[in-house]
Amino acid sequence: MYGGSDWNPAPRTRKGRYPTANIDRSDEEWFRGGLGNMVRMFGSDLPKEFEKLTRTVQGPKSDVRERVGPFVYGFSYTQEPGKEPIFQEFGNIRPSYRGIEPIQGREPLADIRDKGDFYEISVELPGVNKEDIALDFYEDSFIVDTKGDNRFHGRSVLWHEVNPDTAKASYRNGILEITVEKKEEWKHKGPEGTSIAIE
Amino acid sequence: MWGRKRPSIFDIFESFTRGTPFEREEFEDDWFRSTFEDMIRRFEEDIEEMPEEYSGFVTEERTPEGVSRRYGPFVYGFSCTAEPGKEPVFQEFGNIRPSYRGIEPSQGREPLVDVMDEQDKYRIFVELPGVEKDKVKLDVAENSVQIRTEDERKFYKRIELESPVDADSAKASYKNGVLTVELVRKEQPKGKEVRVE
Numbered sequence: 001m002y003g004g005s006d007w008n009p010a011p012r013t014r015k016g017r018y019p020t021a022n023i024d025r026s027d028e029e030w031f032r033g034g035l036g037n038m039v040r041m042f043g044s045d046l047p048k049e050f051e052k053l054t055r056t057v058q059g060p061k062s063d064v065r066e067r068v069g070p071f072v073y074g075f076s077y078t079q080e081p082g083k084e085p086i087f088q089e090f091g092n093i094r095p096s097y098r099g100i101e102p103i104q105g106r107e108p109l110a111d112i113r114d115k116g117d118f119y120e121i122s123v124e125l126p127g128v129n130k131e132d133i134a135l136d137f138y139e140d141s142f143i144v145d146t147k148g149d150n151r152f153h154g155r156s157v158l159w160h161e162v163n164p165d166t167a168k169a170s171y172r173n174g175i176l177e178i179t180v181e182k183k184e185e186w187k188h189k190g191p192e193g194t195s196i197a198i199e
Numbered sequence: 200m201w202g203r204k205r206p207s208i209f210d211i212f213e214s215f216t217r218g219t220p221f222e223r224e225e226f227e228d229d230w231f232r233s234t235f236e237d238m239i240r241r242f243e244e245d246i247e248e249m250p251e252e253y254s255g256f257v258t259e260e261r262t263p264e265g266v267s268r269r270y271g272p273f274v275y276g277f278s279c280t281a282e283p284g285k286e287p288v289f290q291e292f293g294n295i296r297p298s299y300r301g302i303e304p305s306q307g308r309e310p311l312v313d314v315m316d317e318q319d320k321y322r323i324f325v326e327l328p329g330v331e332k333d334k335v336k337l338d339v340a341e342n343s344v345q346i347r348t349e350d351e352r353k354f355y356k357r358i359e360l361e362s363p364v365d366a367d368s369a370k371a372s373y374k375n376g377v378l379t380v381e382l383v384r385k386e387q388p389k390g391k392e393v394r395v396e
Contacts (some may be wrong), residue, residue, distance in 0.1 A: 067282050070313050074276020074293060077235050081267035085235065091276060111272050113258075125327040126311075126376035174328035174376015 076109060083159070086112070090154070105153030108144060112156065117187045119162065119180050125152050126174035133171060137164035137180065144176065160186035238295075238302050239270050253304050254354065256294070258352055264333045273302075278311055288314075307355030310346070314358060321364060327354050328376035337380065339366045344380060362387075 056067070073091035080086070092106040113120040123144055125133065133149040141157045166181035181187075242249060242257065249257070249309070275293035291316040294308035315322040325346055327335060334350035343362045348354045368383035 017370075067280065067315075069280035070278040070311075071280075072276060072278045072311065074274060076272040076274045078269065078271030078273070079235065079239060080269045088272075109272075109274065113269070122329070124326075124328040124376070126328045127324075128375055130375075173330060173332075174326070 004010070042047040072106060072154045074109070076111070078111070080114065080122060085151065088156070092136075105145070105151040107154040110144075111154050112158065114159065117182060118166075119158060119178075119182070121156075121180070123176040123178070124174060125171070125176055126150075128152065128171075128174070130171045133167055133176060135167075135176070135178070137162070137167045142167075142178070142180075206275065208368070234302055235273065238273075238304070242270065245300065255351075256304060273304075274308065275302075276311070278313070286321060307347070307353040310354045310356050312358060314360075316361070319384055321360060321380075323353070323358065323378075323380040325354075325356065325378040325380070326376060327373070327378055328352075330354065330376070332373045335378060337369075337371055339364070339369045339380075339382065341366060341385070344382070346378065 017043075071093045073093050074091070075087060075089045076087075078086045088110065090107045090109045092103060094103050107123045111122045121142075124146070125146060127150040128146045128148060134145045134147075136143045136145075139161045141155055143155045144152060146152045162180045163181045163183055164180070167178060168180075169176055169178045173175075242253065246257075256270055256273065260267050260269070260337040273293075273303045275291070275295050277291045278287055279290075280288045290312055290344040292309045292311045294301050294305055296305045315323040315324075323344065326344075327348055329352045330348045330350045334348050336349060338345040338347075338349040342360050344358045344360065346354065346356045346358075364383040365385050366382075368381075370381045372379050
């Protein structure tokens with residue numbers, strides 16, 4: 001319904017360049033062309049997945065309007081010594097080769113720090129009540145799911161296997177802080193695994 | 200295709216439209232990474248005299264092999280809100296910005312903001328996860344709102360308002376990492392109707 005070429009989120013601007021390739025950033029054609037097209041289509045045919053993002057507001061002139069959004073997309077990039085850089089996406093839409101697609105719940109921004117024996121993880125869940133957070137730990141990953149208006153849902157995979165029983169979590173000021181111990185065989189090995197002496 | 204010297208964040212987005220790195224059979228990571236690596240190299244050149252606002256991006260850890268540095272997380276994103284009959288509103292957030300040098304860290308992380316334009320007031324939601332309530336500094340003027348945090352996590356945002364508000368009427372609350380601000384719109388002075396003789 002919302003796939004296909006009409007949804008191509010990145011039509012080229014003039015000279016095939018993007019606005020910020022120039023210093024002048026006032027030109028937002030890239031955004032307008034891509035996401036703007038997507039948003040305009042909502043007027044006639046709103047994908048079911050987006051219905052929750054529609055709110056009726058009463059405007060300044062007592063007019064009642066349908067407001068759609070906010071649609072959020074972002075990514076984070078972390079570089080740790082001796083590892084492949086970690087690239088993560090978050091938000092409630094996803095650019096893909098099929099166009100821009102909605103995802104169920106907004107994917108939260110997570111920061112995963114390798115502390116040798118354990119992981120320290122911060123997951124940003126602004127606007128969520130503590131009681132509405134569900135956290136499930138597995139040996140290789142964890143899933144965060146929240147209830148309420150501002151629904152978050154996301155799964156993150158860990159580099160080393162962990163012992164789910166050791167996971168501890170606390171929530172404060174919109175951030176879920178987690179610590180979890182690695183499995184014995186991965187402890188003390190550092191990011192690059194065990195170094196083997198060559199005989 | 201990527202002949203240009205410095206790919207920006209928007210090139211990264213464009214690349215995603217051909218499939219995110221995970222969807223693709225072949226991961227063209229060189230140019231993508233090099234954008235970040237360029238920035239990290241600029242950090243390293245000047246690690247001793249790095250401005251304070253950038254030091255939040257670098258974590259140093261002492262290991263037997265020496266000092267190892269973790270860079271990031273670098274965050275960039277945008278949000279979009281649309282109302283019929285209006286141009287969609289796009290806002291950027293995150294702690295890096297596209298620039299002519301590729302990517303640059305911005306001063307303070309820009310928070311995700313949602314401005315609701317209502318009948319007689321504005322309601323503004325600002326996501327400031329990880330900040331203590333008393334570290335949030337809010338300044339309201341007639342035509343703008345400025346938000347700043349003086350915590351470990353530094354956020355900064357200035358919001359321009361389309362119509363003037365009564366700054367004295369401002370109400371703000373902070374809960375679960377979200378700052379909510381309510382501002383009453385100023386009454387437009389009524390012009391005196393002059394009869395045409």
